[in-house]
Amino acid sequence: MDEVAQIRERIDIVSFISEYIPLKKMGRNFKAICPFHNEKTPSFVVSPERQIWHCFGGCSKGGDVYTFLMEYENLEFVEALRILAKRTGIQLRQSDFQAGVSGKKEMIYKINKAALDFYHYVLTKHKAGKKALGYLVEERKLDERLIETFMIGFSPKDGVDLSNYLINKKKYKKEDLIEAGLAFYGRGPSTGSGQAGVLDFFRGRVMFPLFDHRDNVVGFSGRAILEPYSGGKYINTRDTLVYHKGSMFFGLNTAKEEIKKLDKAIIVEGELDVISCFSIGVKNVVAVKGTALTENQVALISRFTNNICLCFDKDDAGYEAAKRSLLVLEKKGMNITTCIFEESKDADEAIKKDPISFKKAIKKDVPIYDFIFSKTFSAFEKDKIYGKRKISEELLPIFTKISNEIVKEHYLKKLSLDLDISLDAIAKEVEKIEKKEVIKEEIKEAKIEKKERKEVLEDYLLALILQNGNAKKILDRCLAILKNYEFKTVSYEKIINFLVDYFKSSNTFNPKIFLKVLPKELETAFDTQYLFPLPKFEDEEKYILESEKVAAELRTLFLKERIKKISLKLKTGDRDADVKKVGDLEKELASTISLLSKA
Structure with a gap:
């Protein structure tokens, strides 16, 4: 083995x-x-x-x-x-x-770890990082413990130091650095006059390492602190084999155990928000690394908790990000709250101003729908008809997406009362929105290929045969009805043939023994139908009758197809068409339909 x-x-x-x-x-x-x-x-x-x-x-x-x-x-x-x-x-x-994509991922993890150690050394031990260290300690109030916990570093501004270290000291290839997103080919003062060479991607930036939830270093986020700087204030590792911005959080590696323990995740926008929270003992915090949560991020965080507190920046962009995130979280059935600290633009600033008040705000988080409700009503005049319209246009599309019917009805009733509009009128507007959503879903479903009735019945019949201890009896009865039936799913026909051979030497069905004679390529089809969820039957006789009914319907469909094909040949004057054959098939069809009606 x-x-x-x-x-x-x-x-x-x-x-x-x-x-x-x-x-x-x-x-x-x-x-x-x-x-x-x-x-x-x-x-x-x-x-x-x-x-x-x-x-x-x-x-x-x-x-x-x-x-x-x-x-x-x-x-x-x-x-x-x-x-x-x-x-x-x-x-x-x-x-x-060593093979393929997996080998390359392992290599990128190792290169990133080496880069992490380099950046951290430069910040904490080298004179090139002195100004950045001063910025973090004096302006951002980070102490040595926080810098060590989050392994913060600094990328020298010269633009070749990391590349030289990784190539000359660690013996990595230039191409490996580029694949990891740490370097690129370009021209600069350090590459020689007019010559292209490898340049560091991050230059003159405070470096925040990005870990996945398995503690691998997948990339970096760099914050500019030296003027002038090119690019945005923050730049991230580009997408690589191991890093995809919309599939991860900053700080999940340090927060995951606390999230599980408290059964709640606080989601903020930036790295410094996470670190400031951590500094005051709030450790179940991650940063979204973007403008709104993605489905991949929600799927990831839902492994640790079903309770989310959104704590985004308190500007218009942060509010819009919270609303977009809400839709993705609601789809997953999460419980969503938000914390309110109106006097500060973000969590980091709120903590710097008053850490005790921030902790209270976290403990007194409110349902996200209450917050959106209140904010929307404060933005428009509810007593004027235009205000009523704007409020309903803003809130109804959000409320109709609530998956829990009790919660949904609560907010629709609240909206009706606060706007002084009948619930009937609200319901009509909801119906319009839901109709649009249904049309969208129908268009989506129309694009998905659905199984034919014949395929669905074949799935069901094979499951009925495989999942019954009396499989031989069911198989014999069904085959007597099916006769020369041709399966649409070829793998099922092969499994049936193997079952027939198997029962020549055994009257009882043992899946483990049967799988020893079944070819490997048929195992997936076998496993799928062996696990297929069947309804509960009152007794064995009902189970057998159901099997016969399915076999009879398959036989009916098969006969109708045969009659249609021969009839078409007769219509087109095909001499090979057999008129008598059509008559015989029609008699058999009538007999099979009769059997089906009795089943």
Whole structure:
């Protein structure tokens, strides 16, 4: 047995997946809300018997412990292998890490770690970082403990120091630095007259390292402190194999345990907001690194808590970012609040002014919808018809997106009362908005290819056969009805043929023994239908009747197709068409429809 199989054998998939999402026992399997797409009804199934999982909802993903980790953490196979090997204590050959994208990611993590150490050394130990250190200590009031905790650094302004260190001392290639987003090819005073060379991407900036939730250094954010500077006040590592701005938070590596402990995450805008919060003991804080939360960020933070307090900057841009973030968070079913500190522009300034008041504001966070409601009413005159219209236009699109019907009705009633408008009028406006949303969804759904009725029935029939202890009896009865039926799903027809052969030497169905004779390429189709969620049946007879009914409907569809094809040949004057054959098929169809009506 190779290392991959050994690791798979040692990890119980139910226990492993339970660490990421809550599972509920349902019969012989476990079910959950799928973590890979938005849904309200659980369609994610885990089989302890087969050590596999499958989603029967919108995404149709499935696999084993490796594929779950790869999907959940967005990893390459080799990365998942490394994590699971460490978990089980199994030693892997070094060659396992060197191939393809995974090998490059490992290299970028190492280069970034070397850059982190360099930047931090320059800030704390080298004269080139003296001015930056003074800025952080004197202006930003950061002490040595905070600088060490967040491993803050400084990038020298000369523009080649990091590149020279990584190439000459650490022996990395120029191309590796560029791939990591730390350097680029260009011309500058340090590259020689008229010659192009490798230049540092970050120059003359305070450096905030960006870690993923597994503590890998994925990139950097640099704040300019020296005048003049090119680019924005803050610049980030460009997108690389390991860094995507919309998929991470600053500070999650230091905050994740506190977030889990308190079951709440406070989300701010910038790095210094996080660090200031940390300095006063508020440690369940992360920074969004952008203007609003993305779906990827919400999926990431939801692994640690379902409770979010938005603490964005108190300007118009911050308010708009909060509203956009709200829609993404609501989609995921999160509980959302906000903290109010009107006298300061952001969390960092509020803490500098009055840390005690800031802590109180955090403890007295209010539901985000209350805050938006109040802010909207203060912006317009509710007693004038134009104000009523503007308030409703601002709030109704937000309130209609609330997933919880009780919460939604609460705010719609409140809006009706405060505007002195009937609830009926509010309901009509809501209906208009919801109709527009339905049309949008219908357009989306129309673009998605839906399974034909025949395919849906084939899925169901194979699941009915595979999941019953009396599989031979069900298979025999169904095949007697299906006769020469041609499956649309070729893999299902092959599985049926293997089952027929299997039952020549055995009357009982043992999935483990059957899988030993089933070709590897058919295992996924088998696993999917073996986990397929079936309804509950009163007794065995009802189960068998349901199987026969499905087989009869498939036979009906098959016969109708055959009649249609031969009839078309007759219409076009095809001499090969057999008139008698049509008559025979129509008689068989009538007989099958009769059987279906009795089932």
